[in-house]
Amino acid sequence: MSLETLESAPATGALAELVAHATRLYEDLELKGVRDWKAQDPSRRAIGFLPVYVPREVIHAANALPVGIMGGGDQIEIVRGDSYFQSYICHLPRSVIELAVSGRLAALDGLVFPSICDVIRNLSGMFKVLLPDRWVHYLDLPQNFDRESGGRFYRHEMATIAKGVSALTGVEVTNERLSASISLYNENRRALAQLQQMRVASPWQVPATEYYLLLRASYVLPPQEHTDLIRRYMQLSAASGRVEQDNIRVMVRGAFCEQPPLGLLRTLERAGCYLVDDDLVLGARFIPQPIAQDGDPWQALVDAFLYHTLPTASKYDVQASKEADLVQSVKEVRADGVLLMAPSFCDPALLDQPMLAHALEKAGIPFTSFKYAEDTGQFQVIREQAGTFADAIKLWGTT
Amino acid sequence: MTVAVKDLSQDRQKQMIASHYARLSRAGQEGRKVVYTFVPGNLTELLNNLGLLPVLPEINALQSGMRGKTGEYIQVAEKAGHSEDVCTYVKADIGMLKSGNLGPTGEPLPRPDLLLLSYTGCFTFLKWFELLKREYDCPVVMLHVPYQGDGQITPAMRKYVSDQLRDVVIPALETLAGRKVDYDLLSEQLALSARAEEDLVWVLESAKHRPSPIDAYFGGVYYIGPIFTSFRGTTDAVEYYQLLRQEIQQRMDQGLGPVTPEGTLSQEKFRIVVEGPPNWTSFREFWRMFYGEGAVVVASSYTKVGGLYDRGFRHDPTQPLDTLADYCMGCYTNLNLPDRINLLEKYIHDYSADGFLINSVKSCNSFSAGQLLILRELEKRTGRSGGFIESDLVDPRYFSAANIKNRLESYFQMVDAKRARA
Secondary structure (H helix, E strand, C coil), X not given: CCXXXXXXXXXXXXXXXXXXXXXXXXXCCCCHHHHHHHHCCCCXXXXXXXXXXXXXXXXXXXXXXXXXXXXXXXXXXXXXXXXXXXXXXXXXXXXXXXXXXXXXXXXXXXXXXXXXXXXXXXXXXXXXXXXXXXXXXXXXXXXXXXXXXXXXXXXXXXXXXXXXXXXXXXXXXXXXXXXXXXXHHHHHHHXXXXXXXXXXXCHHHCCHHHHHHHHHHCCCCCHHHHHXXXXXXXXXXXXXXXXXXXXXXXXXECCCCCCCCHHHXXXXXXXCEEEEECCCCHHHHCCCCCCCCCCCHHHHHHHHHHHHCCCCCCCXXXXXXXXXXXXXXXXXXXXXXXXXXXXXXXXXXXXXXXXXXXXXXXXXXXXXXXXXXXXXXXXXXXXXXXXXXHHHHHHHCCC | CCCCCCCHHHHHHHHHHHHHHHHHHHHHHHCCCEXXXXXXXXXXXXXXXXXXXXXXXXXXXXXXXXXXXXXXXXXXHHHCCCCCXXXXXXXXXXXXXXXXXXXXXXXXXXXXXXXXXXXXXXXXXXXHHHHHHHHHCCCEEEEECCCXXXXXXXXXXXXXXXXXXXXXXXXXXXXXXXXXXXXXXXXXXXXXXXXXXXXXXXXXXXXXXXXCCCCCCCCHHHHCHHHHCCCCCCHHHHHHHHHHHHXXXXXXXXXXXXXXXXXXXXXXXXXXXXXXXXXXXXXXXXHHHHHCCCEXXXXXXXXXXXXXXXXXXXXXXXXXXXXXXXXXXXXXXXXXXXXXXXXXXXXXXXXXXXXXXEEEECCCHHHHCCHHHHHHHHHHXXXXXXXXXXXCCCCHHXXXXXXXXXXXXXXXXXXXXXXXXX
16 A cells, blocks of 8 residues: 555646546547548548557648557457457457447548557558458558668658558648648647656646546647647646645656556556656657758658657667666656556567666666556556555655 | 388488587687577578578577477576566577577587577567677677568568668678678579579479378478578588478379378378467477378468468579568568468468468467458358467467367367368
8 A cells, every 4th residue: 555645636627628628539439539520621531550650740741630549448348359369469459450340440541550569560461351442551660770771761661651641632742741741740749848848847737647648639639739739738737736746756668559548547646656757659759859840851750760769669779778768768757766567468568678677777776567458457456566666665765 | 100210301401400500519619600590581691601600599499499498498588577478489598598508409509799680570589689689798780671561572672671781781791700792602502592492392382292292381390491591592402402302202103191200191181271380399299189180281381481482482693682682571471461361372272271270379479460360261261161279389388288189189070071061
């Protein structure tokens, strides 16, 4: 049992309304919001994408809405999805298949599956078989970070996506349109960076669940609308008078693909942990800094991917620097400890974990690890573990 | 069954492998450099061209599995913090390393001077060598091989791989070797590769004959040994496959079935296509469950992981880098799921199979994710019976002999019943 189990005060008034709006977007597995957006202009199209990262600017520039598909979480019962996967495959593809075969993804005119692991890779082929009339593309993100080879290949991959989406919308991705999209997403990056700064400075003003809901909103809203949402949230939350609790500051790593249920994030806070940094919904901030807006926009996207994306388990660690990067990030956000929380059967996260754990041990940074699934429903064990972790740090500064 | 007699080709392969391990054991004394790399997308011709010695961690793991060592190795890795959920090849390798890195000859394997990460058809390879980099503190060279997501190799994909070969991989290997690639020799090696590939395809396709003179899965894993490991592009490999072909031809002429550990199979009752890798910890027992029922595997996808040659690809000595690129991208696990289904469907028809079976291994998501859809599609398209069993590559905890045997017996009964109705 933790010494303090207080979470941030619940939102009230306009802030509560905003959070409720974000919650509705999160719960909208039927993609009603996307259908409404499309209904406003018959030429509009929506393109789904799987974790972790796709260049949303390219899809947007072709007059389509990029829609992040993060599975069904704990909101849907898996009726048919389980029959497509063995027990030792992670949960996300089951719910994604469930969403597809139950017609919940009907609003999507195409889907992009980025290279992240063998399961998502093979899922792209399953969609080609199950939805033969839908445009389905496997995006092979380069693991070679040289501009002349990996960069050239990535540019070609983006051009393939542009061609595929343009064929659906009838809108060509010109340099002008792409630059305009980069500009809109850069505004979004600035807003997300400010929100992250606010969270690091005063995490009690940005509870983990609210932060998470805002990130998820970025996967269904047009970029400008999402930027406005974040800015309004920051104003309202700063004025909400929430007070700091006696919680520790933790960083989360390992949750970049299959997402934990909201209840798990709430549990962590109740157990006495402020989340000051994490890799949830990583694609929304995989390139944290604004992308260059002078010169060739395609090359700007290439360079941003090659040189300015965050380290994560699905990306080849060329410099063997993931350990140093992690320790540096812990210092930057002044985290007291790290939660290595990974989905069960997630190869990238779980194969990464021994390396990260070793680095944390060596640096004397407290950490604890546990696994979850997107539909985890029992949080008591995790609450005990996180609570004990928080107590140990509060009492002794270490575990 | 007749009494098991070792063929000349088996002896020849045994000698070749023994000589390779002998070279590895002398590598330190002789100052030869050692490169760890993977079977799919291996660049054996290049390594041999530069006098570098390859070590293949998957082969170490499977050999450890066959020697009954991996249960212990996996536990060593898990105690060191590796998750029970992840690839057991990786854990067997890490556990072996932490237990003295003893190879199949009982002597320690040399440490790598370089890790050649040919990232082909398996995401875990990437993490595996990130982990080994921490263990060995040696350089890593990455060759990113794009996946055939849209079922084809595009010019951009080929250029990406061949550019990496030219600009990254070859310079790193040359630096390690202290000499330049001999491109005339490389062409000769690639011509030898193509000759061996031709004979390998003939051997695998001999299973179209009734009765099949080979088992293309349990026997097949031995046949692919030389060409998938360190011998592609050598005269040794060419001679081995010529010898093997002659032996298979003789078997076919005499109307003999495949060789099993208990002799020649006398009656072919079932012709089966198998998808997925075998289990290595109980390999003989697993095999017996098939030949004990008179089942012969006439085609398998696993024998294509280190190179898919029966659709016509041969290494082209006139285009050394492009052909190596095409080879890498053409390996079985680099095919997208629809293409895998098409290939298996073709095997079922071309090899007149009575049914098909999926051995789904816990460790390998590259193979396993999507196999239940493969099962449905193949049943739908071919009307033949499909079976599904689960095991693992090298974790003995996941090989439930009674359960698998029970399932296989039921499956063969089902095939029999369906055949009787047809």
